[in-house]
Amino acid sequence: MEEPSIGTRSMRWQTYATAFVITALIFATAFYAANYFNNLRATEVRTAQDNVFIDILSLETQFALLASHSCSDISENSVLSREIGPVGERIAYLETQASVEQDSLVRLKRYYSLLQIKDLLLMQEVSEKCGLEPIFILYFFSNKGDCEDCEEQGYVLTALSRDYPQLRVYSFDYNLENPALQTLIQINNVENDLPALVINGLPYYGLHNVEDIENILPELTALQTTESEDAATIKR
Secondary structure (H helix, E strand, O other), rough: OOOOHHHHHHHHHHHHHHHHHHHHHHHHHHHOOOOOOHHHHHHHHHHHHHHHHHHHHHHHHHHHHHHHOOOHHHHOOOHHHHHHHHHHHHHHHHHHHOOOOHHHHHHHHHHHHHHHHHHHHHHHHHHHHHOOEEEEEEEOOOOOOOOOOHHHHHHHHHHHHHHHHOOOEEEOOOOOOHHHHHHHHHHHHOOOOEEEEEEOOEEEEEOHHHHHHHHHHHHHHHHHHHHHHHHHHOOO
16 A cells, blocks of 8 residues: 655645644634623623612612601602612522622622511501501512422512502512511511412412402502592593
């Protein structure tokens, strides 16, 4: 058998070398792109975390301001309820990001839980003082992967909040290590059977759709009827 000539061997080595260089360039480009987008995502997550911290500080200041106001300055549809919701949505977004620092996320969730409890206590106090009748729902969920219906229950409550702006929904991670939260759980006798709702002081377990909750809370329908009558009066 005739051996390849020196020129043929040289061409082969050139082909191998070219293929190696092209492959190396492809891997280097892919590595650079992945690193670039990971850094971009990490920056985005850090920015979101910073925004949540700022929002939380802003809410705390509003608590202090509203607590000292007279009844004429406070309504059932206060600015607090409108602003607490978006902060919760940002925290929910951070929970889906793999690059988020878990210790910081847990601190944010603990702080956010305290803010919700503060708002609950404030509105209960205002209700007694000013004769208001806000409607509360306490929602307890788990992020450990042991609650199949928790995500769906969250969607239901979001839809309810959209349909009934005066409804106050407070969402809590049942497993979060927070003394104030654990006290709230004990006071309301909430068992580890999630998702769980506390409505008018009574716990309800399992997934509840919009119609279920409307049946438990007939005040919602009355509230919607009142709002419709008010709107009709304004048009006249």
